[in-house]
Amino acid sequence: MVQVRSLFFDVFGTVVDWRGGVAHGAETLLAPLGYDLDWLAFADAWRSEYQPAMEEVRAGRIPFSKLDVLHRYNLDRIRPRFGLDRLSDEDCRRLNLVWHRLPAWPDSTEGLRRLRAKFLIAPVSNGNISLMVDIARRNDFMWDAILGAEVARDYKPKPEVYNAACAAFDLPPDQCMMVAAHSSDLAAAAAHGLRTAHIARPNEHGPGKGEADPTVPVDIAAKDLIDLAAKLSA
């Protein structure tokens, strides 16, 4: 196997817990304002607008817009369903920033620290640069660079996002490994020549609702990021 020099990470679900983080962040902001929602259902509803919004960009129906913009658009779509019609613009802006403070899964910070000792590491996420920067600060991640959708100006799984990441590091695809908890992301990366590592996140969408195992062939299947470090001798 060709030597891997760089690891590219999916972030939402793979490195951080978006579901628990959005639910907790929304409750922290909205409960003091008198709101009482099903916070996890709210997080699920917000996330469920994610792919359709990106598809507008991928299909070329709207120009590239960073994920913060799509998140806000999606929030405005779901607000009526949760009785949040009258939330002020400033509170919506603050609510949108809950994505910037998502918490790492328990293994992520240590796993990334170990992996960085041996590999160049970068997020190749659909999240925008400022979002990735704030999540890194919140969780003590040390990325070598922030790559992904905003640099490529398109969204995964479009080929350009993977290609732009390899090009930014001057590496051929087979020296880069995509790390994700989602088989669809890994299948796309593999189709463009990258190596792949699957991370089990069996509870990403709630208890038992996540990928415990990959559904596509991968180079490595790991239990978490510390296990990935062990499997890569990092």
Added chain:
Amino acid sequence: MVQVRSLFFDVFGTVVDWRGGVAHGAETLLAPLGYDLDWLAFADAWRSEYQPAMEEVRAGRIPFSKLDVLHRYNLDRIRPRFGLDRLSDEDCRRLNLVWHRLPAWPDSTEGLRRLRAKFLIAPVSNGNISLMVDIARRNDFMWDAILGAEVARDYKPKPEVYNAACAAFDLPPDQCMMVAAHSSDLAAAAAHGLRTAHIARPNEHGPGKGEADPTVPVDIAAKDLIDLAAKLSA
């Protein structure tokens, strides 16, 4: 004064010593091959092709090309003058990478570490992403993100490079401060609304050949990056 939240750094000359680094790197590579040049003159000659090459991109005469590509083009232009006509393509490739291993000025690593405790920090350099990543690894710099020419796909002092950096961090220009040892860079940043800090590098181009003081109005003039940290209470 509006609160500054992010510091953007020029890198070549401001954070690292390109002249000493290129001279030393070239000697390390070429002396064992039997070459004996005036290494500092070679570094100066290579650097003197820097602005004209970028101007081809800025003026739209050639498409955006990352600095590694321009460095290699410039190397091929100056090789005959230094008797390096017969250097192999592989040795030229290795020689071009001396820019990836430039050494920090003595204050840079500690200064950046202190500044990072209070501000988001990013290079806004004309150097490409992989070049910035390798220099950071070599010198233990911890950037929040790699911004600059490759992200903006144009070269300083074009407005787009400064604007793209502010936009990546979701900040208005007056919450961003450009840090550079070159008054021309700071004048351009100030023209686009950024705050400015000048770093004295009086020996950048050789003894006494560098900017000991800014030649334009700046918000802060500092002796080095540790002094800048002190002046910003970081």
